[in-house]
Amino acid sequence: MTAVHYWRCFCGILMREVLRFVHQRERFLSALVRPLLWLFIFGAGFRQVLGVSITPPYETYILYEVYITPGLVAMIQLFNGMQSSLSMVYDREMGSMRTLLVSPLPRWYLLLCRLLAGVAVSIVQVYVFLAIAWAWGIEMPPLGYLAVLPALVVSGLMLGALGLLLSSAIKQLENFAGVMNFVIFPLFFTSTALYPLWRLRDASPLLADICALNPFTHAVELIRFALYLDFNTTALAAVAAATAVFLAAAFYGYDPARGFTRGKQTA
């Protein structure tokens, strides 16, 4: 097993994810419609209600739509991470995860490839969304579109690793709907995606503390700062730490010595 083998394996897994994505047009469309609805309707509706003052990285007054755009970008990645873990649970129930796991490369590497392939797909979605937002008049500094790419890789990894962790813990598809509600919504609403931290602190100091600890907040801020060619060290450190924890726990969850179909009892 050489580096070439590892590389070919990664390309194969990436190719499969891309092909599956291309074939599931509804998935692509719904992944796009969701943030656009937030942007066009929620954003416009709350424009008058929520004033956003000048906080870094912004140097001038901004519209509410502009404020929530980075949050919606992170939301795309959040849904993508959860969806790819959903498909892993599905794959496991349908058995195609076994094809992956019975191949000779180490299991952590196979899972990492799956994760990276999911991140790549999420980045495509993000850029399509940013293009539509641009057409809608939400323009970032031109170089911001490039600077955000590494941020998207890091945040995508974190959210994908969270999905991977969940997929290792969930035994069956039916349990997944609940997890979507208990993971996606709390993460999204207790973050800085929709409201800046200082506004939240006015309303509830406790909520603001929760928000400051939420790894999703840091993913949002990392993306927000990168879009404006700024760099948020705290956010990067928090996202990297969360990624490491989620990944370690997910690899532990998929450890063959623990037997991940335990509990299903298909003898």
Added chain:
Amino acid sequence: MASVPAPARTGTDAAAAAPAALEVAGLSYAYGRRRALDDVSFTLDGGRFALLFGLNGAGKTTLFSLLTRLFTAPQGRIRILGHDLERQPGATLARLGVVFQQSTLDLDLTVRQNLEYHAALHGLGRAVTRARIAEELERNGLADRARDRVRALSGGQRRRVEIARALLHRPDLLLLDEPTVGLDVRSRQDIEAHVRTLCATDGLAVLWATHLTDEASPGDRLVVLHRGRLCFDGTVAGALAARGGGDLRAAFMALIGEAE
């Protein structure tokens, strides 16, 4: 429990000297407190067609999960061509081809795309992949279906794609977990005959799990599991002879009855 006859090692001297295609020794596994496998040991030689027979719940699926390293057993050892699955998982899994009970193909992808994915997982280069896909599809009578989506294929054809896929990386041991479930009589016979041919021409060791007695032929190796224990290890002919000939189904039921 009935006395277990010694494994029938009828290979040539050369084959006997080489490591067994599959060696299972003292394998046990429990789901919580329920024992699914209890001290199971047997060996298979290359070029032999072996039936793993057992009723539902006998431990076949658990054995397959352990053989494919879906999970690992705290007790016992699995070796494929002398490679220890626990110590060298990569090298060992590379020798193994598997057809799972449930289809694991991507229905929306074409036959070729499914096979290419598998080849990539095994690190095959582009030229080798192309050549082997052409060869295996030809051998499996699917040469004209490469561009079709799997969804468009019949159940029997999908099984053939899975067999072709399992052989792409040229394994020494092919595991099939109830591969004919849900297929009509004709497809079942075709697939069985095809795998037997592979076994004879490629020197491949085949372990075919089933609960259908009509998939046995007298020369086959036979391993019978019942409630997680090995209750017969020999040949189909041997099992029949031990029961004084006659009906294979009756012989199986008698074996299992003794094991109760």
